[in-house]
Structures are given as structure tokens and as C-alpha cells.
Amino acid sequence: MSSISAIAQSGMQAALQRQSSSANNIANQNTEGFRRELVSQQEQSGGGTQTSVTRASQAGSQLPEDMVAQMASSYSFQASLKTLKTQDQMMGALLDVRA
Known part of the structure; x- marks a missing residue:
């Protein structure tokens, strides 16, 4: 797998994790004692991103933020x-030129 596709895929996975956590926060905002999920992203060497999920230290809702x-x-x-699709198109064009 090329680095461009790996970076794009890790970005998509990070976005899905943020989406899932914020949806969970919205769905459970009125649950007593619920602590929000917080997602942090860190750059990986060689490209891409890594996500980690933690719980907020205090219970409470932050609906606008979510x-x-x-x-x-x-x-x-x-x-x-879009990055993944563009990379795929570029590879196809390169193969057409070389063929």
C-alpha cells in the first residue's frame, strides 16, 4: 500500500472514530453520571494519524461541541x-501512459 493511500485511510478511520464518539456523547448526554468521550489524534511517523479515546474527568454535556x-x-x-480517489485516478492514468 502506498503512503498516500495509508495516510488517507488512517484519516478516514480517525474521522469515523470522532463521528462515533460524538454520536455517543449526543445520545447519552442526559444519562446521569455519563462522562463524555474525548478523541485525540496524534501524527504517526511516516504519515497518517493515530487516534485514542479517553473519558472526560467530569460528567456533563457539551452538545454544541459534539x-x-x-x-x-x-x-x-x-x-x-477524495484524496484516496484522486490517488487511484493518478495510478490509473500512469498505467495508461505506460501501457
């Missing part, structure tokens, strides 16, 4: 997918 995270993760996923 709604923004939903939108941001959706846009991030779309951007990574």
Missing part, C-alpha cells in the same frame, strides 16, 4: 476519501 465534531468529522472523512 454537534460541531459531527460536522467536522464528516468533512474530514470526505476529504480523505
Whole structure:
């Protein structure tokens, strides 16, 4: 797998994790004692990103923040997918030129 596709796929996985965590936070915001999930991303050497999920130290809802995270993760996923599609098209064009 080329580094471009690995980077795009790790970006898509990170976006899905952020989407899942923010959806969980929204769904459980009124559950007594629920502590929000917090997603952090770290750059990997060689490209890509690694995500980790932790719990907030205190119970409480942050609905606006979670709604923004939903939108941001959706846009991030779309951007990574576009990168993957563009890389695929470039490889196809390269093969056409060489054939």
C-alpha cells in the first residue's frame, strides 16, 4: 500500500472514530453520571494519524461541541476519501501512459 493511500485511510478511520464518539456523547448526554468521550489524534511517523479515546474527568454535556465534531468529522472523512480517489485516478492514468 502506498503512503498516500495509508495516510488517507488512517484519516478516514480517525474521522469515523470522532463521528462515533460524538454520536455517543449526543445520545447519552442526559444519562446521569455519563462522562463524555474525548478523541485525540496524534501524527504517526511516516504519515497518517493515530487516534485514542479517553473519558472526560467530569460528567456533563457539551452538545454544541459534539454537534460541531459531527460536522467536522464528516468533512474530514470526505476529504480523505477524495484524496484516496484522486490517488487511484493518478495510478490509473500512469498505467495508461505506460501501457
